[in-house]
Amino acid sequence: MVSPPPLVMLNAKRPLWKLMILWRRFSNQEISNADRAGWIYVFHEAGSSGGIFKVGRTNNLERRIHEWKADCPGQLRTWLGAFWTPFAHRTEYLIHLALEAQCTCRPRFICDCGTTHLEKFTFIGDDPRTVFEELITPVIVEVVALVSLTRSRLDTDAAALFQQHGN
């Protein structure tokens, strides 16, 4: 098996119906006792056609920023914001589902640093800060609120999250 050359970019975005099934399943499932508080962070990497956004999770933001700098240098990276949540695993997972539903691409490729980074997204829009403020932030704020308010049962109407920007 020969690995693809670095610039081959696969779109790993799943169909909406699959994402909605996963959303229903996991938003209604009790949050694990192992789930911990943490940060959901967002950065943007410059590149052709609007660049790529990464949404990740950490319990130590400063350390994570340094790790990205050390492990994946050479990217023009802009840190856009971070959001505190009491249940970081669940929050991150649901945010990834909602963003995947709204993205134009969930790229999968071997980065210059040798890693295939997961859960990166591209969206329609030229200005990263506008995309962050108008699309990504509302999704994060809404999911953090849902997860915070209803720990054991999130009987949420996912429709709003999924319909916001169509598909």
Ligand SMILES: [Zn+2]
């Ligand atoms: Zn990398």
